[in-house]
Amino acid sequence: MATIRDVSKLAGVSVATVSRVINKNGYVNETTKNSVLNAIKALNYKPSSIARSLAGMKxxxxxxxxxxxxxxxxxxxxxxxxxxxxxxxxxxxxxxxxxxxxxxxxxxxxxxxxxxxxxxxxxxxxxxxxxxxxxxxxxxxxxxxxxxxxxxxxxxxxKNREGASMAVQHLIDQGCKKIGHISGPLDVYAARERAIGYEEVTNKNNIYTPGLIVPGGFSIDGGYRALLELYAKYPDIDGVFAGNDLMGIGAIKALYDSNLYVPKNIKVIGFDDIDLSKTFMPELSTIKQPxxxxxxxxxxxxxxxxxxxxxxxxxxxxxxxxxxxxxxxxxxxxx
Amino acid sequence: MATIRDVSKLAGVSVATVSRVINKNGYVNETTKNSVLNAIKALNYKPSSIARSLAGMKxxxxxxxxxxxxxxxxxxxxxxxxxxxxxxxxxxxxxxxxxxxxxxxxxxxxxxxxxxxxxxxxxxxxxxxxxxxxxxxxxxxxxxxxxxxxxxxxxxxxKNREGASMAVQHLIDQGCKKIGHISGPLDVYAARERAIGYEEVTNKNNIYTPGLIVPGGFSIDGGYRALLELYAKYPDIDGVFAGNDLMGIGAIKALYDSNLYVPKNIKVIGFDDIDLSKTFMPELSTIKQPxxxxxxxxxxxxxxxxxxxxxxxxxxxxxxxxxxxxxxxxxxxxx
DNA sequence: AGTTTATATCTAACCGGTTACATATTAATA
DNA sequence: TATTAATATGTAACCGGTTAGATATAAACT
Known part of the structure; x- marks a missing residue:
């Protein structure tokens, strides 16, 4: 592998000049520049980022x-x-x-x-x-x-909390009376905020029940299991706000496997708007974050x-x- | 940021000794080693991979x-x-x-x-x-x-070709008579091999028709569009082998949007076994690659x-x- | 003409590690 | 006891760039 000194030798100039050509800074005569460029090409020289980092401190x-x-x-x-x-x-x-x-x-x-x-x-x-x-x-x-x-x-x-409120309000607007929440890990800020948003709106509408919040670990699997748990406890549930789209998808899958259909029996909304949410069947309603x-x-x-x-x-x-x-x-x- | 020389100074040894301690090679006295280790801790020294790469050539x-x-x-x-x-x-x-x-x-x-x-x-x-x-x-x-x-x-x-054959054979075994193939980009080796596998089995069963192969670019969207094209040309199609799971999912979605159901009206099989394929609804049959x-x-x-x-x-x-x-x-x- | 400024280039130190080689001490072996 | 081997440590060159500072020439300005 050619080094800057090889180039400088071939071009008949000093390493400083080669460096100046490469980095396009300082004064370099047009003719000199070309002979350096030629040497670089001839040797297939590629400056080492390693050396450059060490010297340049970035x-x-x-x-x-x-x-x-x-x-x-x-x-x-x-x-x-x-x-x-x-x-x-x-x-x-x-x-x-x-x-x-x-x-x-x-x-x-x-x-x-x-x-x-x-x-x-x-x-x-x-x-x-x-x-x-x-x-x-x-x-x-x-x-x-x-x-x-x-x-x-x-x-x-x-705006996690606000988004969660919008999601739950939407479920209410669509006619849901008993809304569960599949939350992310509650030690995670975003998950906590979304849970609070859920609580705020359900409280305001007098449909808040602590047991309706079940954690689902932000994963498809977690959402699946959480829904089963939720449904076992509250078979009259008719809406679910999942803390992210993946859990929403897991929940829909769990409902399907239990012969319950979305949106007919239960409505589900997620959060994030990952690409998959609009490909899934049924397409998943969600709160889009940019x-x-x-x-x-x-x-x-x-x-x-x-x-x-x-x-x-x-x-x-x-x-x-x-x-x-x-x-x-x-x-x-x-x- | 402390350097190896700072450490050597504080520990009262040479840089070579410090290097030996860090890399656990060469002879180092137990006592010396400890004082070096202490100096490293005291200075919160972290060796620079940059310098190390430059010197060590990796x-x-x-x-x-x-x-x-x-x-x-x-x-x-x-x-x-x-x-x-x-x-x-x-x-x-x-x-x-x-x-x-x-x-x-x-x-x-x-x-x-x-x-x-x-x-x-x-x-x-x-x-x-x-x-x-x-x-x-x-x-x-x-x-x-x-x-x-x-x-x-x-x-x-x-074994792309073999897998494709298995997929198509499976569709035939499930009763499909007219099988389409949504292929990946045919300049891609894996996509080509899978198309060949499809051709081999359809040929052997005397159900090969060139127009039944439509490219879908290995994406959900591509699969969606490819299916619509396929279905427009051959409304009597009853099976689809998609060159990967994403296109299979896109195809199922397209069918759903056309009020056709899987597996009732048309059966679909994919390739890859990505995580999503077993979460999708309906769960996507596929050829698993490890x-x-x-x-x-x-x-x-x-x-x-x-x-x-x-x-x-x-x-x-x-x-x-x-x-x-x-x-x-x-x-x-x-x- | 003398001074300043812009242009062009070089030398050598430096970045922070690794490592070959030299040197010194102690232990083992002949 | 003399010789060899194992242990322990240090010196300094090297990896391949960047860049400050020195030097030199040509052009522009008093």
């Missing part, structure tokens, strides 16, 4: 830490982050914590050693303490879909921190949107 | 190049590769080409500059020529789910190349398995 690499790459929500984030990052000349190391705190800690250690320029966190297992440590070591951090009240971190999320937009802005703010522009480390909540689809349709005979 | 990083991270098939591969890689102390840069040849070429350039130790390719846009170039530059390569006959590359795939196992072995062979163990650069095809589910069920009244 890696042009960020990390994206996710909970579970098998959950379609995260590939959507990953896709957005990566697309935007590459536009700015950054590449992304994807770290899948698999919802495992130890694996996550191991990753964080590796990332520090790799001297990545910043880290984007979309993981439910991470603790505020770990984020604080990263920041103390000078590593820019942005957090997606979480909130750490009382900590100086930039976090982006959607995943691409949020991710894009998250990256934007991460870059600002990396470039030492000072920004306020606070949290932003994005608007959500109700997307009524088949799974909450009011059938004619009900009307 | 990055402990591999790249995974995928076609489309939004297609669940690829997160499953990604999950497997990443899980196995981290066990061996390697991290993975995930590169999503988005089915865009230019973006892919750009990534390959970046990866060369990053001096990654090896590259795992699961992308449909890559050309044999590019792989050859990578190899000539000494970069170990393993390819998943493709084949490049006549090229010396290690490729892992499943994604985790294949990916794991792919990584295994990549590591062998990285470690300069010589292996035969050839292609391996994994066994597939028919998973009959609801979408191809023979209903009682049909029997």
């Amino acid at each position: 890696t042009s690499t960020i990390a994206l830490l996710v909970s579970d790459i098998l959950n379609p929500f995260f590939p959507e984030i990953s896709h957005a982050i990566e697309s935007e990052a590459i536009k700015q000349g950054y590449s992304v190391i994807l770290c899948n914590s698999d919802n495992n705190a130890e694996k996550e800690a191991e990753y964080i250690k590796i990332l520090k050693e790799k001297r990545i320029d910043g880290i984007m966190i979309a993981s439910y297992t991470i603790q505020a303490e770990q984020i604080k440590k990263l920041q103390e070591e000078g590593i820019p951090v942005v957090v997606l879909d979480r909130e750490f009240p009382g900590h100086n971190v930039l976090t982006l999320m959607c 995943i691409y937009e949020m991710s894009k802005m998250a990256l934007h703010y991460l870059m600002k921190q990396i470039n030492n522009e000072d920004i306020v480390l606070t949290s932003y909540a994005y608007e959500v949107e109700l997307l009524p689809r088949e799974s909450t349709k009011k059938l004619e005979k009900e009307a | 990055t402990s990083t591999i790249a995974l190049l995928v076609s489309d991270i939004l297609n669940p098939f690829f997160p499953e591969i990604s999950h497997a590769i990443e899980s196995e890689a981290i066990k061996q102390g390697y991290s993975v840069i995930l590169c999503n080409s988005d089915n865009n040849a230019e973006k892919e070429a750009e990534y390959i350039k970046i990866l060369k500059e990053k001096r990654i130790d090896g590259i795992m390719i699961a992308s449909y846009t890559i050309q044999a020529e590019q792989i050859k170039k990578l190899q000539e530059e000494g970069i170990p390569v393993v390819v998943l789910d493709r084949e490049f006959p006549g090229h010396n590359v290690l490729t892992l795939m499943c 994604i985790y196992e294949m990916s794991k072995m792919a990584l295994h062979y990549l590591m062998k190349q990285i470690n300069n163990e010589d292996i035969v650069l050839t292609s391996y095809a994994y066994e597939v398995e028919l998973l009959p589910r609801e979408s191809t069920k023979k209903l009682e009244k049909e029997a």
Whole structure:
């Protein structure tokens, strides 16, 4: 593999000149530039990012830490982050914590050693303490879909509580009288907020019952099991607000396997608007959060921190949107 | 950020000794070792992988190049590769080409500059020529789910043709008389092989009609559109073999939207056995390919190349398995 | 003509590790 | 006791870039 010194020798100039040509900075004579360019081509020279990082004190690499790459929500984030990052000349190391705190800690250690320029966190297992440590070591951090009240971190999320309220209100509008909630892990901020939104609206309508909240771990399987549990306890349930689309899909599947149909017997609404929700049958009503937009802005703010522009480390909540689809349709005979 | 020299100073030893302690090689006195360890802790020292890579000529990083991270098939591969890689102390840069040849070429350039130790390719846009170039530059390569006959590359795939035959035979066994095929992009090896498997079995049963093959681009949308096209041309179709599960799901959706039901009116079988296929309603019959196992072995062979163990650069095809589910069920009244 | 400014290039230190080689001490063997 | 081997540690070159500072020439300005 050719080095910058090989190039400089072949072109008959110093390494500094070669460096200037490569980075298009400083003065370089047109003729000199061409002979350097020719030497580069002749040797098939590719500058080593490793050496460049060591000398330049930046890696042009960020990390994206996710909970579970098998959950379609995260590939959507990953896709957005990566697309935007590459536009700015950054590449992304994807770290899948698999919802495992130890694996996550191991990753964080590796990332520090790799001297990545910043880290984007979309993981439910991470603790505020770990984020604080990263920041103390000078590593820019942005957090997606979480909130750490009382900590100086930039976090982006959607209006979870409001969205949940919209979802439950929609079920009520569609005629539901007894509405269950399949929640995410309640130690996760977004899941908690959504549960609160559910509580608020059911309370206001005098249909709140604590037992109607069952956790479903944000997964299809969890949603499936949660629905069965819910239905066993309350066979007269007629609406379900699932804390995310995956659990909504799991719930619909469980109903189907129990010979109950959506929306005929029970109406179901999810949250997120992952791609799959409008492909599923029946199409899943949901609360859309602007995943691409949020991710894009998250990256934007991460870059600002990396470039030492000072920004306020606070949290932003994005608007959500109700997307009524088949799974909450009011059938004619009900009307 | 503390450096190895800071540590050596604090511990009162040379950098070589510190290096020996960190890497657990060479002779180090127990007492010395402890004082070094203490210094490391006191300074919160984390060795720089950058410097280490530059000096040691390896990055402990591999790249995974995928076609489309939004297609669940690829997160499953990604999950497997990443899980196995981290066990061996390697991290993975995930590169999503988005089915865009230019973006892919750009990534390959970046990866060369990053001096990654090896590259795992699961992308449909890559050309044999590019792989050859990578190899000539000494970069170990393993390819998943493709084949490049006549090229010396290690490729892992499943028995695509055989699986396709099994799928079509299964449809026939379930009573289908007119079977369509929604294919992947026919310039992709796996898609072509599956189409050939389809042709072989339909031919043998004298039900082959060229017009019954329609391309669906390996996506849900593509499958949806392909089915509509197929059905418009051949309204008497009673079975569909989709070249992957996503297209199978798209096809079922299209049928549903046309008031046709699966398996009642038409039976559908997919290929891959992605997680979603058994959650979908109806559950999608499919040909299971051992994604985790294949990916794991792919990584295994990549590591062998990285470690300069010589292996035969050839292609391996994994066994597939028919998973009959609801979408191809023979209903009682049909029997 | 003398001074300033813009252009062009080079030398060498530096980034933070690894490692070959030299050196010193102690233990084992002849 | 002399010699060899094992243990322990240090020095300094090297990996391949970047960049500050030195130097030199040509053009522009007093």
